[in-house]
Amino acid sequence: MYLITVLGNLLIILTISSDSHLHTPMYFFLSNLSFVDICFVSTTVPKMLVNIQTHSRDISYRRCLTQVYFFMILSGMDSFLLTVMAYDWFVAICHPLHYTVIMSPCLCVLLVLMSWFIMFWNTLLHILLMLQLTFSMGTEISLFFCDLSQVLKVAQSDTLINNIILYVMTAVLGVFPVTGILYSYSQIVSSLLRMSSTASKYKAFSTCGSHLCVVSLFYGTGLGVYLSSAVTHSSQRNSIASVMYTVVTPMLNPFIYTLRNKDVKGILRKLLNRVSSCL
Numbered sequence: 001m002y003l004i005t006v007l008g009n010l011l012i013i014l015t016i017s018s019d020s021h022l023h024t025p026m027y028f029f030l031s032n033l034s035f036v037d038i039c040f041v042s043t044t045v046p047k048m049l050v051n052i053q054t055h056s057r058d059i060s061y062r063r064c065l066t067q068v069y070f071f072m073i074l075s076g077m078d079s080f081l082l083t084v085m086a087y088d089w090f091v092a093i094c095h096p097l098h099y100t101v102i103m104s105p106c107l108c109v110l111l112v113l114m115s116w117f118i119m120f121w122n123t124l125l126h127i128l129l130m131l132q133l134t135f136s137m138g139t140e141i142s143l144f145f146c147d148l149s150q151v152l153k154v155a156q157s158d159t160l161i162n163n164i165i166l167y168v169m170t171a172v173l174g175v176f177p178v179t180g181i182l183y184s185y186s187q188i189v190s191s192l193l194r195m196s197s198t199a200s201k202y203k204a205f206s207t208c209g210s211h212l213c214v215v216s217l218f219y220g221t222g223l224g225v226y227l228s229s230a231v232t233h234s235s236q237r238n239s240i241a242s243v244m245y246t247v248v249t250p251m252l253n254p255f256i257y258t259l260r261n262k263d264v265k266g267i268l269r270k271l272l273n274r275v276s277s278c279l
Contacts, residue, residue: 008254080115
């Protein structure tokens with residue numbers, strides 16, 4: 001599953017970068033999402049595979065902090081990129097005549113850089129606060145990777161400030177993307193209902209269908225992880241939910257975008273034929 005995830009997302013990046021027809025805002029954000037998914041799955045799965053091979057579940061304090069750091073940044077980037085992609089669809093469908101002016105290359109790059117900047121400083125704040133905590137030897141967490149909320153639960157010192165900052169920042173950085181996505185799709189649906197042509201409605205809806213599937217998968221599995229850890233103390237259920245969120249979702253993203261996208265499928269087919277002819 002890890003190899004499929006990495007190869008699938010690498011193939012999307014290679015396909016988009018190899019064809020000038022795909023050098024548009026939509027595919028620019030998609031290539032960034034594929035890059036983030038590769039890094040996201042590489043944050044947790046390799047360590048899990050080592051644990052399975054060596055029959056050891058140990059992780060050092062520094063590696064745990066590092067895993068928390070990158071996991072938070074990359075999961076946040078996934079959320080921000082899905083929000084930006086929803087905005088891109090909103091402009092393309094609701095304001096098609098102004099699309100090239102609004103979604104300029106400078107704005108696209110700025111949106112991605114702002115997302116990285118926000119998540120970098122947000123995560124750095126949590127890590128600096130975590131450095132003030134103390135932990136006992138042999139501390140265990142219920143997930144197969146170091147998640148901030150799980151690590152705070154097993155700290156020996158007071159975590160009131162950490163939890164307050166965690167809940168506030170999660171609320172702010174969680175509500176903003178979800179609100180943006182819901183607003184964008186409400187405007188898209190409103191525009192689709194005003195269209196007189198059934199063919200135009202179907203074409204417009206099919207173009208954002210892949211993104212809607214990925215959004216549902218990402219937020220559905222993410223919500224499942226935190227609900228399962230809050231409602232039940234079963235480590236098996238928590239592990240299943242976390243595997244769905246950290247492994248299955250990044251693996252399915254390339255399939256969702258390629259199977260529902262004629263442009264990507266066509267260029268991908270040409271690319272594979274070119275490679276096979278060279279071999």
